[in-house]
Amino acid sequence: MNYFILDDLFERMASEGKTHFTPHYICERSGNSDPDRNSILEITQYLLSLCTKGTVVPLFDVECPGGDSDFTVSDPSLITEEPRYCSYCGMEYTPNPNRIWVSFNFTDEYKNHVKKKRGTCRTEPTPGPYSAEPLRSWSQHKSCGHPAIIRTW
Numbered sequence: 001m002n003y004f005i006l007d008d009l010f011e012r013m014a015s016e017g018k019t020h021f022t023p024h025y026i027c028e029r030s031g032n033s034d035p036d037r038n039s040i041l042e043i044t045q046y047l048l049s050l051c052t053k054g055t056v057v058p059l060f061d062v063e064c065p066g067g068d069s070d071f072t073v074s075d076p077s078l079i080t081e082e083p084r085y086c087s088y089c090g091m092e093y094t095p096n097p098n099r100i101w102v103s104f105n106f107t108d109e110y111k112n113h114v115k116k117k118r119g120t121c122r123t124e125p126t127p128g129p130y131s132a133e134p135l136r137s138w139s140q141h142k143s144c145g146h147p148a149i150i151r152t153w
């Protein structure tokens with residue numbers, strides 16, 4: 001596993017405003033479209049290590065027997081093993097520890113850090129027809145004022 005690639009990916013996802021993502025999603029976004037159990041475990045462990053660094057917080061999704069993600073909590077001790085009704089399909093069920101899935105959100109601190117680092121630009125400046133031209137000057141990005149490299153012809 002190349003953790004540099006993951007770190008770049010997290011930065012991109014935070015700037016896209018991505019929330020509530022699963023280790024499986026991270027595998028797919030990092031180019032592993034059919035991850036096995038070990039790859040998912042490895043990514044889960046890396047995400048958990050990022051929790052202690054304040055990059056992400058874990059979320060616990062409780063699944064109903066019909067496969068709906070009924071509800072999500074930030075602390076697994078808030079999940080009581082008492083019968084309840086699924087908020088999606090209405091089925092009565094008791095939360096089962098084997099059907100609780102971990103997912104993650106970026107912390108506000110991390111999102112702010114990425115925002116500052118990357119500016120508010122969502123789009124890269126479009127290269128002109130002479131993109132092989134050498135860079136001639138630095139200027140402000142036209143649409144949002146974010147400092148970016150723009151070629152002038």
Ligand SMILES: [Zn+2]
Pocket residue numbers: 064065066067068070086087088089090091
């Ligand atoms: Zn359901």
